Amino acid sequence: MSLLETRSLSIGYTQKATSPKVLQKDVNLSINPGEIISLMGQNGVGKTTFVKTISGLIPRLSGEVYYHHDPLEHLNANELARRLSIVLTEKPYSHNISVLELIAIGRHPYSNWMGVLSDKDKKAIDWAINETHINYLADKKLYELSDGQLQKVMIARALAQETDLIILDEPAAHLDLYNKIEVMTLLRSIAQKGKGILISTHDMQISTQLSDRLWLFNFNEPVQQGTPEDLILDGTLEKTLYLQDYGYDMIHGSINIGTPENGTSVKLEGPEAVLFWTSQALRRNGIKVSESAETTVSCSKKEWIIRTPESSKHCTTIGELLAYFRQAANPGSRL
Amino acid sequence: MITQFLEASQKKWTKVLIGLAVALVLCFLVNVALGSVTIPLSNLLSFITSGNSGQPSWDMILSNFRLPKAITAVLVGSALGVSGLQMQTLFRNPLAGPYILGISSGAGLGVAIAIFLGFYLGGFLELSGIGRSWLLVASAGAGSFLVLLIISLAATRLKDSITLLIIGLMFGAAAGALVSILQFFSQAENIQAYVIWSFGSLGSLSWSELYVFIPVILIGLIGSVLLSKPLNTLLLGENYAVSLGLNIKKIRLLIIINTAILAGTVTAFCGPIAFFGVALPHLTRMLFNTSNHLLLTPLIILFGSALMLIFDFIAQLPGMEATLPINAVTALFGAPFVIYILLRKKNLNYAYQS
Numbered sequence: 001m002s003l004l005e006t007r008s009l010s011i012g013y014t015q016k017a018t019s020p021k022v023l024q025k026d027v028n029l030s031i032n033p034g035e036i037i038s039l040m041g042q043n044g045v046g047k048t049t050f051v052k053t054i055s056g057l058i059p060r061l062s063g064e065v066y067y068h069h070d071p072l073e074h075l076n077a078n079e080l081a082r083r084l085s086i087v088l089t090e091k092p093y094s095h096n097i098s099v100l101e102l103i104a105i106g107r108h109p110y111s112n113w114m115g116v117l118s119d120k121d122k123k124a125i126d127w128a129i130n131e132t133h134i135n136y137l138a139d140k141k142l143y144e145l146s147d148g149q150l151q152k153v154m155i156a157r158a159l160a161q162e163t164d165l166i167i168l169d170e171p172a173a174h175l176d177l178y179n180k181i182e183v184m185t186l187l188r189s190i191a192q193k194g195k196g197i198l199i200s201t202h203d204m205q206i207s208t209q210l211s212d213r214l215w216l217f218n219f220n221e222p223v224q225q226g227t228p229e230d231l232i233l234d235g236t237l238e239k240t241l242y243l244q245d246y247g248y249d250m251i252h253g254s255i256n257i258g259t260p261e262n263g264t265s266v267k268l269e270g271p272e273a274v275l276f277w278t279s280q281a282l283r284r285n286g287i288k289v290s291e292s293a294e295t296t297v298s299c300s301k302k303e304w305i306i307r308t309p310e311s312s313k314h315c316t317t318i319g320e321l322l323a324y325f326r327q328a329a330n331p332g333s334r335l
Numbered sequence: 336m337i338t339q340f341l342e343a344s345q346k347k348w349t350k351v352l353i354g355l356a357v358a359l360v361l362c363f364l365v366n367v368a369l370g371s372v373t374i375p376l377s378n379l380l381s382f383i384t385s386g387n388s389g390q391p392s393w394d395m396i397l398s399n400f401r402l403p404k405a406i407t408a409v410l411v412g413s414a415l416g417v418s419g420l421q422m423q424t425l426f427r428n429p430l431a432g433p434y435i436l437g438i439s440s441g442a443g444l445g446v447a448i449a450i451f452l453g454f455y456l457g458g459f460l461e462l463s464g465i466g467r468s469w470l471l472v473a474s475a476g477a478g479s480f481l482v483l484l485i486i487s488l489a490a491t492r493l494k495d496s497i498t499l500l501i502i503g504l505m506f507g508a509a510a511g512a513l514v515s516i517l518q519f520f521s522q523a524e525n526i527q528a529y530v531i532w533s534f535g536s537l538g539s540l541s542w543s544e545l546y547v548f549i550p551v552i553l554i555g556l557i558g559s560v561l562l563s564k565p566l567n568t569l570l571l572g573e574n575y576a577v578s579l580g581l582n583i584k585k586i587r588l589l590i591i592i593n594t595a596i597l598a599g600t601v602t603a604f605c606g607p608i609a610f611f612g613v614a615l616p617h618l619t620r621m622l623f624n625t626s627n628h629l630l631l632t633p634l635i636i637l638f639g640s641a642l643m644l645i646f647d648f649i650a651q652l653p654g655m656e657a658t659l660p661i662n663a664v665t666a667l668f669g670a671p672f673v674i675y676i677l678l679r680k681k682n683l684n685y686a687y688q689s
Contacts, residue, residue, distance in 0.1 A: 057577060081580030093427050094570040096626040100340055101567075108568050108579040115564040115629050117341070126337050139340055161579070 001068065002030035003165045003196040004054065004084075009063035011046055011053045020061055023049050027063070027223050029215055031165060031196040036187060038207035038228075039200045041217030041240060047200045050217070051167055056080055067165075081109040085158035087168040091150065095143035099153050102142060103128055106160035128159035131193075132186060148179030155186060165196045172203055184210045208232065216240040262286035262329055266306075270299030278304070281318050287325055297321070348630055351623065355637040359409075362644040366408065367401045370651055403545055404538045405644060410552040411537060411605055412643025413636040414597040416619070417559040419612030420635055421590050424566050424628070426500045432613035433598035436486050436503035436591065438479045439607035440510035442599065443533065445478025446471055450529050451517040468539060471532060472603045479599035482506060483592065490588050496573070499587075534660035535606035537647050548604050555597040556636060562590055563628040570626060610666040611646075614673050615639050621676045 006029050012022040023046030031037055039047050052058045054065050056072055065072040067083045075083065085106070092102065104111075106128070107121045117125070129135055132152045137145065145153065151171065158166050171187065172180040184206060191197050191212075201207055207214055208228040216224040216231065218240045224231065231237045265288035268275055278299050279289045298305045304315040306324060315321040368374050374382075374393050382388035382397050418433035426435065434440070449470055482503075489502050518526055540548060565586045568576040577583055601608065619635050620626055643665075650664040 055578065077577075077582055078580040081578065084578070086575070086578045088572075088574055090572055090574065092571045092575070094424075094626040096620060096624070097570060098627075100337060100344075101627050102571070105567055105571060105579070108564070108581070111564070113561060113564060115567065122338055122341065129337060138337060139344075 002032050002066075003068065004198075005030040005066045006054065007064040007066070009053070009065060010061035011049045012061050013049070014059070014061070022061060024217060024223060025061075029223065029225065031198060033164065033194045033196055034191050035213065036191045036197045036199065036211045037213045037215060038211040039198060039215045039217065040202070040207055040237075042219070042242065045217040045219055047217060048169075051086075051169070051198075051200055055084055055086065055167070078109050081161065081163075083163050084165050084167065085161040085163040087151075087154050087158050087166065087171060089170050089173050092142060092154075095141065097142060099134065099137045099140050099142065099145070099156075100125070102153060103157045103160045106157040109161065124162055125160050128156040131159055131190065132156040146179075147174045148176065148182065151175060151179070151183055152186065155183070155190075159190065164194075165198065166190070167198045167200070169200050170203070171199060171201070172206060180205070208237075259284055259286045261288050264288065264295075264325060264329060265290045265293040266295045266297050266325075267291055267293040268297050268299065270297075271301070274299040274301060278318060278321070281322060282325075285322055285325065352633055352637065355634065355641070359637050359641045359644075362641045362648075363405055363409065366405050366644040366648050367397065369648065370396075370401065371656060372396060400538065403540050403542060404647065406545060406549070407537045407540050407605065408643040408647040409640040410549065411601050411608060412611070412615075412639035412641070413556060414552050414601050415608060415612035415643075416615035416635040416639030417556060417632060418594040418597040419614075420616040420619075420628070420631060421559065421562065421566065421594050423616055424569050425587065425590050426496055427569075427572075428500065429617070430613065431500070432609075433594060433601075434507075434607065434609070434612065435500060436594070437482045437507035437510060438595055438598045439602050439609075440507035440514075441478040441480075441482030442475035442602040443478065443607060444510040444513055445474035445476070445481075446532055447514045447517045447529055448478075449474035450525050450532075451521040468541070468544065472544065475603035475606075476599065478510075479595060479602055482510075483595035483599065486591055486595075487588055490591055491584060496587060532606050533662075535608040535662040537605055537643075537650075537661050538658065540604055544604060548600065551596065551600045555593060555600070558589075558593040559597070560632055562586070562593060563632045566590070566628040570628075606662075608662055608665065610662070610669055611639075611643070614665075614669050615642065618642075618669075618673060618676065 006027050009027040009029075010022055010025040011027065012020055012024070014020045027050070039050065041047055049058065053060045054072070056075075056077075067075060067080070072080070097105075103125050104115070104117060104121070107117065107124065108115075110124075111117060111121055129138060132155055134149070134152050134156055137149055137153065142150065142153070155166075155168075155171075158168075168187075171183055175183060187197055187199075188210065199206060199211065211228055213225060214228050214231055214237070216236060218224070224236050224240065226236070228237070262285075264286070266282065268279055268282075268289055270278070278297070282289055294309055296307045298307070302316065304318070304321045306313045306315065306321070313324060315324060364376065364379065368376055368379050372393070374388065374397065378388040378390070378393060379397070382394065386394075388394050388397060415433050419431070422431040422433060422435050423429060425431075428435075453470070485506065486499065486503055490499055493499055493502075514529075518529065565576075565581055568579050568581050569586075571579075573583055598612065615635060615638070616631070619631060619638050622638075623630070623634055625631060625634075646664045646668065647661060649668060650659045650661050652659065
């Protein structure tokens with residue numbers, strides 16, 4: 001049974017005088033318990049509109065949205081708040097509340113008119129704090145938190161709302177790599193508890209490494225969906241994000257910065273990790289890595305040996321290696 | 336376990352609130368006891384318990400002047416503080432206050448019309464005593480009610496709150512301009528009567544007026560306690576509030592009506608008491624270091640009442656015959672206090688993003 005399902009959904013904006021502006025039409029998508037889904041597409045393609053539509057903030061143009069088997073229009077605001085929670089990129093307006101108070105606000109759909117917490121509320125808050133490993137932050141004020149800590153607190157707030165479905169907008173924006181990995185691990189463990197997670201993102205790591213499925217929105221084309229790896233191999237991801245011209249590296253899932261080749265080409269040999277980073281550095285400097293090149297670079301962890309038909313040279317860093325090729329390309333200039 | 340945190344904070348805040356309540360009672364007693372005539376505490380207490388202080392002249396002073404004024408101060412302090420808090424949170428603006436939507440301008444316009452046009456229709460100045468004060472109350476109330484009506488109509492149509500704020504400001508400016516025009520064409524005594532009204536006064540309420548004033552303000556204060564929980568969700572921003580199941584249009588309308596009842600009634604009976612409603616929420620947030628409305632609302636009610644009693648005490652210049660306008664005292668003594676705390680805390684972290 002899916003947590004959320006859309007049937008022939010059309011999204012967009014109604015305008016007063018003219019016909020409505022349709023961003024996506026005939027959208028048929030569903031999220032199952034335990035799934036992480038990334039919603040991708042270029043700016044302006046309708047990702048935010050989609051999220052706003054399924055959360056009932058703006059009216060849909062046509063079609064149906066179901067939560068479990070309940071049509072969206074049968075749920076009032078409070079009932080919907082028990083099905084769907086969100087984590088936005090915007091920060092809370094006030095930072096002078098404690099982490100605990102913030103998470104307690106997540107119990108708004110359940111607590112009584114005075115906001116007095118019942119035992120059930122306390123249990124849910126406790127669970128959310130444990131799940132996100134933020135016990136040590138509980139009595140801190142929001143202004144004392146780093147961006148990474150705040151993001152985990154906001155996720156805990158969404159968890160305390162006890163919804164089956166959580167929507168996150170760019171959950172790793174502004175986060176350093178360490179915190180990003182922490183948030184990704186956290187989302188994975190939340191999904192394993194049977195929740196559905198929908199992430200609207202431009203982040204390649206989140207979409208291709210964390211997600212179980214991708215939903216790809218494109219202009220004037222039907223929505224594509226599938227396992228990230230399938231969509232990478234059949235070129236759909238590349239096409240949707242308009243990456244063809246930028247040399248999306250489908251093997252490594254990264255993007256090569258397109259430096260024009262300067263005519264030099266080398267053959268690389270050595271252990272995989274060193275090979276990967278050496279070839280990235282060479283390509284960035286316009287040097288082609290090719291099996292049939294005359295110049296060979298033999299890499300090991302500590303040294304790079306350049307062998308041309310005429311001579312050979314030892315380098316101890318990639319920096320030195322690049323300097324050699326730069327000088328070879330412009331023999332007149334001195335190091 | 337979070338229950339420990341919750342219990343600890345509950346204990347702490349219960350203590351703070353009880354302490355504040357005790358301080359409020361002390362401020363009340365001191366305010367009532369001191370003035371041009373000093374009434375000993377024992378006599379005062381016997382007056383409160385048995386209605387007899389031992390001296391007929393003291394009975395008269397207490398029941399006709401001091402008690403009505405102290406009760407007014409308590410209600411005005413809490414009403415202005417709470418409505419200022421509601422406006423600051425609703426509009427996410429530290430400069431917002433009870434009068435940001437033009438309520439005092441509307442009331443001012445009503446009063447100006449009553450005074451200046453009343454002059455032509457038979458003379459406002461001829462009216463005396465109770466008739467005159469009820470006319471002021473009615474015209475100020477009508478003015479602020481009109482503003483409330485227009486703002487509420489706008490609130491049900493508009494999507495975002497900030498636009499509403501601008502409409503309120505425009506409305507205030509227009510009302511101010513009309514008052515200027517009326518002043519321009521009227522005579523000195525009328526202008527003086529208007530200016531004196533605009534100074535604000537806590538001491539002009541008789542018991543007959545208090546019988547209206549007390550229940551209306553109490554209703555407003557109860558409303559503000561009930562609105563504390565939805566106001567808390569607004570601390571996260573409107574998008575989060577909606578995702579938590581808040582009906583933003585309904586709550587916004589309720590907050591505006593609540594503020595209008597509190598600030599409109601205060602303005603109608605006591606004149607436009609400025610500054611207090613803007614400064615008190617900041618002062619309370621800084622001193623007690625919280626933005627949680629479930630705590631802030633009772634804190635502001637107690638602290639605002641006590642502070643207004645102190646300001647009133649200063650205004651009546653103990654031992655002297657004259658009384659300063661309350662508006663001057665709140666700003667004169669309040670502003671340096673706020674500046675001092677701001678400089679000590681160095682930033683506005685207590686309320687907003689750093």
